[in-house]
Structures are given as C-alpha cells and as structure tokens.
Amino acid sequence: METLVLNRSYQPVARIPWQRAITLLFLGKVELVESYEDQTIRSVSFEVKVPSVVRFLRMLVRRKPVLRFSRENVYARDQGRCQYCQRRVTRAEATYDHVLPRAQGGRTTWENIVIACVPCNQAKGGRTPEQARMPLKVKPVKPTKLPDSLRLTFRFEKGMPESWQTWLRDLTYWHGSLEEV
Numbered sequence: 001m002e003t004l005v006l007n008r009s010y011q012p013v014a015r016i017p018w019q020r021a022i023t024l025l026f027l028g029k030v031e032l033v034e035s036y037e038d039q040t041i042r043s044v045s046f047e048v049k050v051p052s053v054v055r056f057l058r059m060l061v062r063r064k065p066v067l068r069f070s071r072e073n074v075y076a077r078d079q080g081r082c083q084y085c086q087r088r089v090t091r092a093e094a095t096y097d098h099v100l101p102r103a104q105g106g107r108t109t110w111e112n113i114v115i116a117c118v119p120c121n122q123a124k125g126g127r128t129p130e131q132a133r134m135p136l137k138v139k140p141v142k143p144t145k146l147p148d149s150l151r152l153t154f155r156f157e158k159g160m161p162e163s164w165q166t167w168l169r170d171l172t173y174w175h176g177s178l179e180e181v
Contacts, residue, residue: 004164006033006055012167013060021051030054034163052163067143071096074113076146083114084124084134095121099140100128110142 003021005014022041024030025048035049067073074096081088083097097116100106103126114136116124124132160168 001036001039001050003051004053004161004167005030006053006167008056008059010055010167013056018050021054022048024054025051028057030056036161036163052161053167067146069110073143073146074110075115077110077140077143078115078138081115081137082117082120083136083138083140084116084120084129086137087117089115089117093118097121097124099136101126104128111140114140 001018002015003018004012005016005021007013018039021030025032031054032051033055034051034053036052037049039050041048041050072091075091075094080090080094094115095118097114097120098106098108099112099114102108106112120134124134129136
C-alpha cells in the first residue's frame with residue numbers, strides 16, 4: 001500500500017510506502033490530507049488511519065539536478081531527431097551513433113554521441129560523417145540543461161486508490177497536452 005505525497009502547493013511529487021508517510025507525520029513534516037477508510041494502525045496507546053494522501057508543510061528545496069550522460073538525456077538533447085536526416089524517431093527506434101567511431105578512437109561522451117535513425121546509422125557505418133558524406137545537422141555538445149519536461153509523470157491508473165484521483169486528474173489537466181482542433 002502506498003501514499004501519494006503532495007508538495008505545499010498540492011501538486012503530486014512522489015509515491016511512498018505508507019510506513020514512510022507515518023514517519024513523516026510523526027516528525028511533523030507532512031499533514032494528512034486523506035486516509036484509507038478501511039485501513040487502521042493500532043498500538044497500545046493510539047490508533048491512526050493509514051494515510052492515502054499527505055502534503056508537505058514546507059516548500060521542498062530542490063537541489064540543482066546533475067546532468068547525467070545517459071541515453072535518455074542524449075535523446076532529449078537531440079529532441080528525438082536523427083542528427084543526419086532530421087527525421088523524428090521514437091525512443092524505441094532511435095540508435096546512438098558515435099560521430100568519430102570507436103574503431104577510430106572515438107569515445108562515448110556528450111560531444112561524440114548523437115541520435116540517429118536506423119537507416120542513417122547503417123549508411124554511416126564505421127566512418128566519420130565526412131567519410132560517409134553525411135554531415136551532422138547540429139554539432140553535439142554537452143548541454144547546460146535539457147528541454148523542460150515533466151519528468152515525474154503521474155496518471156491515475158486502474159488499481160490506484162480512489163482518493164488519489166482528484167490530485168492526479170488535476171495534474172493531468174494542467175500538464176497534459178492540448179488537443180489541436
């Protein structure tokens with residue numbers, strides 16, 4: 001059983017085990033917003049319902065995120081486009097190409113890895129873009145930040161507690177994409 005955690009502004013930020021939620025309650029760091037009606041914790045001296053939704057009482061101090069070198073972040077940096085033909089590729093069909101091939105001394109770094117579609121990656125093979133006559137559209141660099149996106153995505157799904165529905169529905173409304181007419 002899990003507890004939905006809201007920040008001070010009532011926005012969902014995490015899902016935690018109910019035991020952690022109880023600890024945060026006793027430490028005075030969160031307040032109880034909603035509880036499971038059918039689940040109760042009993043001790044010799046008190047009884048408390050298991051928290052379903054809690055809210056932090058203070059604003060969360062967010063540390064500056066570390067920009068890790070990963071497939072996900074390279075995909076985000078290149079905006080999901082092949083850097084040779086500029087075709088949009090899904091994560092599943094994206095390949096990661098060494099601009100200077102490893103066979104020629106290329107390293108796996110921000111400055112040497114780009115997103116490529118399968119046809120372009122196969123056409124380039126183990127050659128440099130100049131050797132393959134396939135110029136890069138954008139020179140790869142280590143980004144200072146990635147495009148803004150809501151990394152932590154919550155959607156109300158079947159099997160989640162009904163008490164979460166209000167909080168997750170509102171998040172989808174404000175952060176979901178608008179339909180084009």
